[in-house]
Amino acid sequence: MTVPAPRASTSQFDTNELVINMGPQHPSTHGVLRVVLRLDGERVLDADCVIGYIHRGVEKLCENRDWTHIILLTDRMDYVAAATNNLGYVEAVEKLMQIEVPRRARYIRTILAELQRIASHCLWLGTHAMDIGALTVLLYAFREREFVLDLFEEFCGARLTYNSMRVGGLPLDIPPGWDRKLRSFCDLMEGKLDDYETLLTNNRIWLKRTRDVGVISGEEAIGLGLCGPPLRGSGVSRDLRKDEPNAAYEEFDFDIPLGTRGDTYDRYLIRMEEFRQSIRIIRQGLDGLPEGPVMGKVPRLLKPPAGETYHAIESPKGELGYFLVSDGKSTNPYRFRVRPPSFCNLQGLKRLVRGHLVADVVALIGTIDIVLGEVDR
Amino acid sequence: MEAPIAVAAVQDALPGAIEAVSYWVGDWTLIVARERLLEVLEFLKTAEATAFDYCSDVTATDWPPRERRFDLIYCLYSTRLRHRIRVKARVAEDEEVESVTGLWPAANWLEREVFDQFGINIVNHPDLRRILMPDEWQGYPQRKDYPLEGPGELLMENPQDWLRVRNLPDEAADLRSGAGPDSEIE
């Protein structure tokens, strides 16, 4: 009887390498990511990501729209966290033009960004769990995401691409009764989080599938430019909400969860904790919501003075940076550059999957939490 | 506005390497000669006072009429000291730039994107290929003289030919009626 060898043997017998294409049409590459895997049996020797399948030239497009019209293009990048993309962009423009944003608008922006974080993490949790085979969590997470989408729909009329912010503030104040619904959602979400954790956190199979999978040290993660939960999972305390507070984050009290091992399970725990911290921030925001206008004094035609700036915020996926250059003459940006967190995190996949099995590849794509709209732009 | 320690440290350690220091809406930028770029970046990464261990972004800007038309921009961050800096170098179309993947592995894809979109020659890069555009693509979309409109098929297959066609003054005059990105640039 032969003993099956799960580990790739280095003997002269195993010289047959198998090259397989994972994607661009594959159920767990989250869109149109293509990963070319070089396998020895089931063990991954090397992985090469091929991206660009939905490259729409957003940066180029933006250079030919005026500063206000760009907001709706930012929706289309990380389309599961459109509000966060809006936020990063309008803040970058505000920084370039030195516009003061009313406090109420900053509060509402913070609430929206955190709500968006919950929605984005719901999607991550569902797909990540489904990739590992836990089907039910997907449906549960999408059920809660639906509530978030309902809230956004009531706020700005859209469910996916919100176009919900303007340079200088917000187009609309929150509708009456919205804060009450948001509060009840927060209560509901806390209970549901416990549901998810019952299904996964202490599940032996979940632990086996995620513990010690894709371990990366903090130093290496920094070098690879990982950001967001993958970086914090390796114990690097870097959250732009704390380090370079934007919106109204400096007025809020919240914790940054950090991992210790830098494996998939730690990244999972971190995001689960971020759900709770987001709820905490939303509650604080609702409690302390100041009165006042939601739109600052902004010229009708935006025309920032010549100059450039880089502004980064913490999106659900990590550091979302906007590098904007204005030539001071036209109403379009001269250069519009996005630093997409998914793009930089995806770069780490090659390092993470090496030596793991095919089944881990999907777990690792899930743990990186990519949105191809943002990777390819 | 007083320059932060990091800027002063570079100026002290590498005199003459920094051509200019700029400050605008809270961001510090070092403008460095292309020849000494790698030296400056290496110093920024390793020196105690700077410790920029995190490469946020590598990107470029195209300023066509200029002799050295590209600005190559590195956005750096220090996870230890929690400060940011931008380093900028001017590069001409035919000039070569040393890759920084040795300093920050993160720059790998970012430099590939710069190559893909601007066509800046980055040398000593471990894996310099197009990243967002298909491998057989011609032309560099983020350049300011890249056509935004044109006869679709021709453009898709061979943008370089299209560029040549449209630079002939009389033949393509009617095609040029749509305002391109270069309409503002003399």
Place this chain on the structure above:
Amino acid sequence: MAEALLFYTLAALILGLGVMVVSARSAVHSVLFLVVNFLLVAVLYVTLNAEFVAVIQVLVYAGGIVVLYLFVVMLVNLKQAPERFSDPRRLARSGLVLGGVVLALIVVVVSSSLRAGAAPEGTLSGFGTPFTSGNTEQLGWVLYTSYLIPFELASMLLLVAMVGAIVLAKRHLGE
């Protein structure tokens, strides 16, 4: 009569499949013929009332060993037989040896069956009572009493082979 008809049909099929095994172009096809062959042999055992042996034949050969054959054949992915340098003289010599062996076998089988045909009914099985339908228990009984030592020796041999296989595999893994 029916039994004889069944036997000869089965025998013909088994032989035919045996030929197919060696003559099939694709290695996977030939393994498949081997599986069917084994299944038919199992049917042959059933006609002899040796149900236990039949089931074990299916379980061990068809369900276990040939799966491993298939595994290997699939992985090696032989589209055609590898061409090897063949020495015509060696072919002739080995053919001679093989022919001799087959001839000797035929002689032995024919002579023994002639003698067995003369033997009285009932002693064919080698011990007292012929198998009836409940043969599993009897088989076990015989194996663990009359044939205990050969049985244990055989199992020892298999154990040694198993340990040997693991040791061989391990040595390659370790270095």
Place this chain on the structure above:
Amino acid sequence: MLDTVVIPLLKIAVLVNAVLVAVTFLVLMERKVIAWAQSRLGPMRVGPYGILQALADPIKLILKEDITPVKADRYVFTLAPIMSLVPALVVFAVVPFGPDPLYYIGDINVGLLFIISVTSIGVYGIILGGWASNSKYPLLASLRASAQLISYEIAVTMTLVSVILTTGTLSLVGIVEAQRESGIWFGFIQPVALVLVFIGGLAETNRAPFDLPEAETELTGGFHTEYSGMRFALFFLAEYANMIVISAVVVLIFFGGWLRPFPNIAWLGFLDLLPAWIWFVGKVFLFLYVFIWIRATLPRYRYDQLMSLGWKVLIPVAIGNLVVTGVFKVVF
């Protein structure tokens, strides 16, 4: 003639059809149960509460175009689903639905071994299906499948040996009768064996959390990625028929087959008013429900973890169980 040919043939016809119909409804049941677990409704459009979905699915699959990839080995490609389904149906020949000979086709004295050996043939369907597709994902999946099925078969067989030790017979009817005589279901005497056989059964039928050969998020569709139409449906039928087989085996060996609960308590005799086969089928469906429930709850094992679970946990425990059973048998 009537007894030896016509009646068995009739029984076979009835049984095969019953199994196939059961499978289509099992698919519906799975969809419904998983939907409820996931706070959905499941199929609702076809017929009241989607009941006719069980008919619509097979009709759709039969009418679909049957594609054979150009590079596939067409004979083996066609043969594979058949080789997968036939053993799954053949097994039912020895499954007794009740004590009366009317309720089974044959009660052979090696019934249990027959089931084990015939199900072991089913692996060919998966291996050949993956190989004949001439595609990389199915090939990987079929490699996984063959390794998985062979290793778990060992564990299950080892465990069943300890059950045979307690009953002293391999006949399935005999095993159930033994439970009636001893007045207790073997599940209570052999709880370890029950767990082992159940886990092994999950693995042998490629069900979650051991559904690696068809892990759609890793290997797209697994070994049947290239299959479509009726040939795909045959694989599907085989998988669900195997689920029924495993449930039936577990019920027969550990849960008293067609016996009512507590066969030793006399005053519960009114439970015998229900016919034996209803008890049996009811118990089988209870186990099928557990199969589905597990699928809705658990993530999937990884290939190497699955293997180490099989070889380092299940087989040693099975051997231990065998030894303990043997010692008890000798001492008491």
